[in-house]
Amino acid sequence: MSVVVRPEKCTGCETCLASCPFDAIAMKDGKAIINEYCNACMTCLSVCPEGAIIETEAGTLSVEQRQKLEDYKDVLVFAEQKDGKVVSVSYELLGAGKRLSSELGTKLLAVLLGAGETEARELIKWGADKVIVCSDPSLKVFNDDTYSEMLARIINEHKPSIVLAGATPVGRSFIPRVAAKLRTGLTADCTSLEIDRETKHLLQVRPAFGGNIMATILCPNYRPQMATVRPRVMKKGEYNADRTGEIIHVSLDDIKSRTKVIEFVKEVSEVSVNLHEAEIIVAAGRGIGGEKGYKLLQELAEALGGSVGASRAAVDEGWVPYSHQVGQTGKTVNPKIYIACGISGAVQHLVGMQSSDIIIAINKNPEAPIFNVATYGIVGDLFEIIPLLTRKIREIKGA
Amino acid sequence: MNIIVCIKQVPDTAEIRINPETNTLMREGVPSIINPFDLHAIEAAIQIREQMGGKVTVLTMGPPQAETSLREAISMGADEAVLLSDKAFAGSDTWATSYTLAQAIKKLGADIVFCGKQAIDGDTAQVGPETAEFLGIPHISYIRKIEDVKDNYIRVERLMDEGYDIVESSLPVLLTVVRELNVPRLPSLKGKMAAKKAEIKKMGMADIGADEDSLGLKGSPTQVRNIFAPEVRAERKMIGGTPEEQVDSLIKELKELTCL
Numbered sequence: 001m002s003v004v005v006r007p008e009k010c011t012g013c014e015t016c017l018a019s020c021p022f023d024a025i026a027m028k029d030g031k032a033i034i035n036e037y038c039n040a041c042m043t044c045l046s047v048c049p050e051g052a053i054i055e056t057e058a059g060t061l062s063v064e065q066r067q068k069l070e071d072y073k074d075v076l077v078f079a080e081q082k083d084g085k086v087v088s089v090s091y092e093l094l095g096a097g098k099r100l101s102s103e104l105g106t107k108l109l110a111v112l113l114g115a116g117e118t119e120a121r122e123l124i125k126w127g128a129d130k131v132i133v134c135s136d137p138s139l140k141v142f143n144d145d146t147y148s149e150m151l152a153r154i155i156n157e158h159k160p161s162i163v164l165a166g167a168t169p170v171g172r173s174f175i176p177r178v179a180a181k182l183r184t185g186l187t188a189d190c191t192s193l194e195i196d197r198e199t200k201h202l203l204q205v206r207p208a209f210g211g212n213i214m215a216t217i218l219c220p221n222y223r224p225q226m227a228t229v230r231p232r233v234m235k236k237g238e239y240n241a242d243r244t245g246e247i248i249h250v251s252l253d254d255i256k257s258r259t260k261v262i263e264f265v266k267e268v269s270e271v272s273v274n275l276h277e278a279e280i281i282v283a284a285g286r287g288i289g290g291e292k293g294y295k296l297l298q299e300l301a302e303a304l305g306g307s308v309g310a311s312r313a314a315v316d317e318g319w320v321p322y323s324h325q326v327g328q329t330g331k332t333v334n335p336k337i338y339i340a341c342g343i344s345g346a347v348q349h350l351v352g353m354q355s356s357d358i359i360i361a362i363n364k365n366p367e368a369p370i371f372n373v374a375t376y377g378i379v380g381d382l383f384e385i386i387p388l389l390t391r392k393i394r395e396i397k398g399a
Numbered sequence: 400m401n402i403i404v405c406i407k408q409v410p411d412t413a414e415i416r417i418n419p420e421t422n423t424l425m426r427e428g429v430p431s432i433i434n435p436f437d438l439h440a441i442e443a444a445i446q447i448r449e450q451m452g453g454k455v456t457v458l459t460m461g462p463p464q465a466e467t468s469l470r471e472a473i474s475m476g477a478d479e480a481v482l483l484s485d486k487a488f489a490g491s492d493t494w495a496t497s498y499t500l501a502q503a504i505k506k507l508g509a510d511i512v513f514c515g516k517q518a519i520d521g522d523t524a525q526v527g528p529e530t531a532e533f534l535g536i537p538h539i540s541y542i543r544k545i546e547d548v549k550d551n552y553i554r555v556e557r558l559m560d561e562g563y564d565i566v567e568s569s570l571p572v573l574l575t576v577v578r579e580l581n582v583p584r585l586p587s588l589k590g591k592m593a594a595k596k597a598e599i600k601k602m603g604m605a606d607i608g609a610d611e612d613s614l615g616l617k618g619s620p621t622q623v624r625n626i627f628a629p630e631v632r633a634e635r636k637m638i639g640g641t642p643e644e645q646v647d648s649l650i651k652e653l654k655e656l657t658c659l
């Protein structure tokens with residue numbers, strides 16, 4: 001698919017210019033033209049009062065090509081391990097993967113590199129039908145070359161229709177290489193994965209445009225359809241200690257790496273542990289106005305026994321350290337209570353916190369998008385509300 | 400040492416707002432900037448050149464107006480700039496973008512390729528590693544420190560969850576960098592003069608010997624089906640009144656949910 005402007009119909013009214021989320025329409029000689037930034041999102045088609053912008057088919061697949069796609073059937077999850085233990089996001093992916101494979105009526109496979117039989121069995125209990133394990137000790141430490149070559153080989157052999165991996169430093173580093181090798185699409189940081197009822201394609205939803213808006217991404221003509229998902233976005237599936245499945249052992253063969261990890265140096269920031277484990281997070285946005293506002297939030301967080309988070313805006317202003325940032329370029333959190341103070345609610349922030357149980361939004365602007373995801377919304381001045389709230393919480397807790 | 404820095408001109412996404420009526424992005428007056436992570440990549444490249452000699456080339460794929468970003472990179476101290484621009488590149492996803500960049504890099508030749516860890520508009524972090532794969536060279540992501548560089552060797556610190564890895568690699572290699580790596584320098588007056596006069600080399604489909612079926616929308620495995628604003632939470636309750644009343648109602652609600 002591709003978008004073109006029919007010059008004979010274009011009146012040069014420029015209505016389409018502002019509608020384009022990708023800045024892909026420019027004016028040339030009084031006519032609109034579509035430039036290199038076009039993502040074929042089709043938004044401009046409905047905006048043009050003259051019907052001058054149209055969609056053109058870039059060719060459809062042949063029967064043979066279609067047949068080839070149908071060879072790809074199962075859902076495959078890359079199960080990441082650290083120090084020989086499967087990390088939590090892998091179980092979350094098995095939860096999502098199980099749902100997708102049941103819907104497709106296919107099997108759920110897991111790939112485990114650098115760990116053994118015990119962990120493979122865990123993956124089965126969490127929903128995998130089949131686990132492909134390479135327990136070669138050299139895979140215990142993550143390495144882009146060996147991991148990408150190994151996973152690509154396994155995918156080529158087992159031909160899954162869908163491949164899911166965690167958007168962790170490991171997944172984000174080597175999964176793109178796998179997609180490049182396999183000549184297929186990869187969608188980063190998906191927040192929702194569904195099967196299209198009609199076409200059976202995977203509908204991959206992710207924040208786009210610096211997280212200002214959501215986009216549904218398809219990979220209709222290539223297989224597998226690959227996606228990464230951030231930790232704590234999907235829910236774990238059901239654990240069944242009696243579940244049985246198949247374990248297939250594979251060897252590393254002759255795969256060599258050009259890079260070498262000399263050592264891992266542990267450096268845990270207290271803030272990040274606190275944010276991930278906190279039951280209550282009080283988060284600062286641009287509306288806190290400066291360090292004085294930040295102090296008010298710290299007091300509230302302390303009264304509640306919670307931690308302090310922040311939006312990108314508050315971090316960019318230099319009021320709050322980066323380690324506190326919640327959102328697409330920061331951390332993903334899901335506390336019981338998330339109190340968003342002076343945060344407008346750009347999607348970039350929302351994707352990092354919207355799975356919180358209760359969201360309380362305090363903002364001066366009643367139109368702020370944060371209110372769209374809030375459980376409780378308070379329109380008002382946080383410099384009045386927060387100190388009051390802190391005082392009353394202290395009274396309750398003191399009593 | 401031949402160093403290529405891949406940069407992207409992006410809209411300053413922090414300045415973008417959504418039109419609540421049409422659900423489209425309001426981009427009027429939103430400035431175009433060099434992707435912030437790429438500034439750190441440029442700085443790293445210049446530092447290596449200062450230490451070892453050689454040449455820093457900035458490379459971008461985009462429409463003709465992306466030339467502004469290339470000139471800005473020259474004003475920081477880059478030696479040469481290449482603009483990859485062709486109608487055939489339109490609508491590229493990360494796969495097609497990486498393929499195109501790799502084709503150009505093969506023509507230009509590089510010992511080290513630098514990229515920012517991700518662009519702030521797409522936030523995928525995929526183009527760096529995918530480009531390395533197309534080039535057939537290793538890559539290391541999330542570089543926060545360069546410990547040592549020699550003619551055929553590099554040792555770096557790679558940011559991971561809960562710490563960092565010390566990683567070494569042979570050259571050529573592709574590195575993606577994070578903010579912690581350095582503080583990008585500001586353009587010097589001399590740099591600004593050079594940027595004005597600099598000749599921007601332009602390359603299109605024919606110049607990079609690319610396979611047309613792998614370019615642009617046609618070569619892109621992924622497609623954007625639609626874009627939309629996030630949904631409204633169904634159970635939302637707005638709390639009105641004076642600040643005092645608002646706080647009291649909120650506390651009452653939370654007590655009922657046994658949150659306090």
